Amino acid sequence: MESGNIAISLHSNSVPHFVNGAMDQLYQHMHSSLAYHGIYGHITQDTSTYVARKNGEIVAVILFCIENGKLRVLNEQLRLEADEIQRFSDYIFNTCQSVHVVTFPVIENTISRLSFPYQQSLCTQDIVLTMPESVEAYLHSLGKSTRNYVKRYQNKLKRDFPSMTCKTYGNHDASEQHIRDICALNRARMANRCTSSYIDDAETERLIKLVRICGLVTVITINGSVCAGTINYRFGENYFLKVIAHDPAYDEYGLGTLCCYLTICECIARKGKEYHFLWGRYEYKFRLLGIQRDLSHLAIYRSRLHMFLNGRDALKLAYNGRMYGARDWMELKMRRMDNSTVSGKLAFHFLNNLKKMKRTVARWRARRHASVVEPASLQKE
Numbered sequence: 001m002e003s004g005n006i007a008i009s010l011h012s013n014s015v016p017h018f019v020n021g022a023m024d025q026l027y028q029h030m031h032s033s034l035a036y037h038g039i040y041g042h043i044t045q046d047t048s049t050y051v052a053r054k055n056g057e058i059v060a061v062i063l064f065c066i067e068n069g070k071l072r073v074l075n076e077q078l079r080l081e082a083d084e085i086q087r088f089s090d091y092i093f094n095t096c097q098s099v100h101v102v103t104f105p106v107i108e109n110t111i112s113r114l115s116f117p118y119q120q121s122l123c124t125q126d127i128v129l130t131m132p133e134s135v136e137a138y139l140h141s142l143g144k145s146t147r148n149y150v151k152r153y154q155n156k157l158k159r160d161f162p163s164m165t166c167k168t169y170g171n172h173d174a175s176e177q178h179i180r181d182i183c184a185l186n187r188a189r190m191a192n193r194c195t196s197s198y199i200d201d202a203e204t205e206r207l208i209k210l211v212r213i214c215g216l217v218t219v220i221t222i223n224g225s226v227c228a229g230t231i232n233y234r235f236g237e238n239y240f241l242k243v244i245a246h247d248p249a250y251d252e253y254g255l256g257t258l259c260c261y262l263t264i265c266e267c268i269a270r271k272g273k274e275y276h277f278l279w280g281r282y283e284y285k286f287r288l289l290g291i292q293r294d295l296s297h298l299a300i301y302r303s304r305l306h307m308f309l310n311g312r313d314a315l316k317l318a319y320n321g322r323m324y325g326a327r328d329w330m331e332l333k334m335r336r337m338d339n340s341t342v343s344g345k346l347a348f349h350f351l352n353n354l355k356k357m358k359r360t361v362a363r364w365r366a367r368r369h370a371s372v373v374e375p376a377s378l379q380k381e
Contacts, residue, residue: 028236031076076106100306104298121321127277127290174217182229185245237273
């Protein structure tokens with residue numbers, strides 16, 4: 001199909017190999033890369049590919065699946081201009097008569113106008129650092145307290161542990177054992193908080209596979225043992241923090257934040273453009289100059305009738321957007337309590353106490369489970 005100087009091709013139930021490099025070049029994002037979706041099993045026999053070319057050059061690659069009249073785009077956290085989204089929607093609704101709604105589960109930019117009825121609700125965030133040209137410029141741009149924090153703990157760590165080393169490895173140079181050690185530290189830290197880590201054995205294997213393709217692993221060792229590390233990926237000129245972990249025995253050295261800072265310095269040295277901390281509003285991300293980018297869920301309907309017929313999903317999308325906005329507002333007040341209004345301080349205390357209560361309940365359940373399991377383990381055979 002051609003329109004003006006735009007040519008569109010649809011590869012039904014297939015993903016051509018040539019889109020691999022094109023996606024990384026166009027979107028430069030982990031969640032819009034063929035490598036990521038392939039390793040995580042998102043590419044199936046039902047995955048189709050939309051390719052748009054302008055004057056012969058690829059300008060858009062969209063992976064999607066269709067189920068029960070709903071098209072779900074696999075690309076996430078990408079930035080697509082409204083014209084490209086309009087073109088994609090026009091093409092799908094004209095060629096796929098069974099499709100009545102197109103969904104982008106996570107998209108970066110805000111859409112102001114489309115010819116079809118649509119909903120867009122905030123759903124998550126990405127904390128992103130735009131990296132300066134040099135490590136010196138980055139250190140200088142940090143707040144005074146953060147600069148002192150980094151220098152103080154770095155010097156203290158070297159002074160107390162002369163054997164300390166910090167090294168970064170890319171792709172096949174990264175040790176599989178280092179990756180497993182970092183994952184083990186993450187699981188241990190989550191267990192200490194009475195929280196389950198998402199990094200199980202299967203996830204560890206996926207991490208190793210993706211590191212071999214586009215990974216960057218930073219490891220801090222003391223006396224030859226891994227005590228902290230980060231697992232990152234590079235897509236285009238951008239880096240993505242996937243796992244960060246450290247041994248709680250070194251909490252007094254601020255090792256987690258320090259390891260992340262040293263990782264960023266290495267990414268700057270490698271001429272990276274952006275460092276994505278991804279979701280989760282942890283204070284260390286903002287101390288290291290991450291800026292929150294809000295991401296949203298976009299649903300485009302064939303007609304207002306189809307929007308009405310999908311009323312349950314439409315209401316759920318609107319509700320989730322409202323809830324995300326409320327949580328975002330409260331957490332923003334928590335991070336900026338010194339400038340909060342009375343309502344902000346109340347929200348701060350409410351949310352903070354709620355988190356403490358959840359942790360207390362989690363610890364109580366863990367202890368109760370241990371007390372129930374232990375007697376059985378002590379029974380004589």
